[in-house]
Amino acid sequence: MGTKKYTGKLFITEAVMIIVGLLFLAPFYFLLVNSVKPFGEIMSNSASWPQIFKWENYSRAWELTRFPQAFRNSMIITVVTVILTALISAMGAYRMVRANTRFNRILFMLFVAAMVIPFQSIMIPLLKVVNVMGVNNSMVGLIMCYLGLGAPLSLFLFHGFIKAIPLEIEEAATVDGCNPITVFFRIVLPLLKPMLMTVIILNCLWVWNDYLLPSLILQKPDMRTIPLATFAFFGQYTKQWDLALPALVLGIAPIVAFFLLLQRYIVEGVAAGSVKG
Template structure:
């Protein structure tokens, strides 16, 4: 007989608390979107109210000042190629470390895990010096390579735990059928990593797309600016153009929101698959 749970006062209370928490998280979005459609004087006079009239010239100005198509293209190229490289490198490395256990591999995995706790601020000066010597400064491919170094530890750690839950018998049967080690990985193992791959791509995209510090250190030319770097140009030492900056923030957030909505079904499938895997 199928169990049914009655709708009681406790469930209602939890739903109300959940709605309140969700609204609290949406408050910053409200302020950003509403104030992006006001002029500077109206923002200063009354921040919380809806605009008296929707002032959309902010978006037109920001589009030109930021050179938004160029900044968007730079951010997109960096995010896409960094994700591709991180997924390939991390998944193959994790597979090797899991399926070929040894003292050296265990030590190597421990080193990757330890690297996750090192704050970026403590190594950013040596990074700039190394990147300069390697010819990676002021280069989009150079920035992508830097992201490889900083992102592979967490990605490898996530893949490592997921691969351990995959039965080894699946690979043995493919090997018996004559498949090479690379064939086993790409044809058998990698498709099974889809739930974790979607999660990793989402985490990397949110990190790389919104990152300001690393691009500000590596990229110096105006033509290489990403969306966060272009948005920061509205904040000077003595003036802060809130009307334009907020419009720039909205334009920068929209692609990430659309990306999340596009992957929402796969994210839910990944969570479900991970919860029942055993």
């Protein structure tokens, strides 16, 4: 068991997989090498290694997309959304599991059923609701939308996880005089850590990369997130690849760095979040 030798067959499999892996990476090669070429060289040969490195492409793209601002906006929106979504969904799920009333059971069913609703089916009237609440064109409005849209899946994931946590520890704490809020924050929340990671990672990837919702809610240029800034930039500089490509590299850099740093957790989180999809 488990001590099989590294056979010739396995070597061929490995070689084939490495070739497939390189093919998967090829688009990134084209993106990176051409992002530092002058325009003429991109047009004459897009596959070659750059003859001279024109780093100035990057400084121009950095300024023209107002990258620091877009990065900051994306950060604020993602961090606030992700933390609040995790918190309110965990609290809701906890209560629904522990106080198994008919009301809570029906409510939970409603959350689960809502997972089927595609965003495009509610986006038009959602804008109306956002306008009526007076939070149009603001990050607060956008974050509120994310809280509602992200709640069903997050709550569903927590619900399944909390069901498996034994009740005894909480009961002991209650006997010791802790109130429900202290019990939740001191005892339950730390136990939820694996699922918290999953929910936070799934929501991070979703909110950071989302284009459609912010494009509908944030109209002011200074509120643009990275996808919005990239979209606007691409519209303006279509086919000016010596600017568009470095802008794209800047746009994907933060999330790729995030992934490479935390890849173990991200891959585990994705696997855990899908088991009960």
